Amino acid sequence: MYFVYIVQCADGLYYTGVTNDLNRRIGEHNSGLIEGFTSKRLPVRLVYHQSFKNVLDAVAAEKQIKGWSRKKKEALKAGNFEDLPFLSKK
Numbered sequence: 001m002y003f004v005y006i007v008q009c010a011d012g013l014y015y016t017g018v019t020n021d022l023n024r025r026i027g028e029h030n031s032g033l034i035e036g037f038t039s040k041r042l043p044v045r046l047v048y049h050q051s052f053k054n055v056l057d058a059v060a061a062e063k064q065i066k067g068w069s070r071k072k073k074e075a076l077k078a079g080n081f082e083d084l085p086f087l088s089k090k
Contacts, residue, residue, distance in 0.1 A: 009041030
């Protein structure tokens with residue numbers, strides 16, 4: 001099983017990633033083991049995740065979400081799936 005996930009950093013920014021072990025990955029982010037974007041914005045909090053059987057599907061979803069606006073990510077986080085088409089960038 002693979003997961004695409006969104007964490008919200010301490011400064012309010014979002015980070016999207018892919019993992020095959022969600023609990024381990026969130027722990028790695030919060031311990032600072034993963035250098036980069038999140039390590040400078042700790043702690044992080046998991047706000048969304050979706051599971052996939054195929055890693056390529058998870059990576060495709062990650063790429064898609066990374067291109068989304070903040071408002072669209074917030075609609076996803078809130079479960080407002082019907083709003084997603086209206087929040088697409090034109």
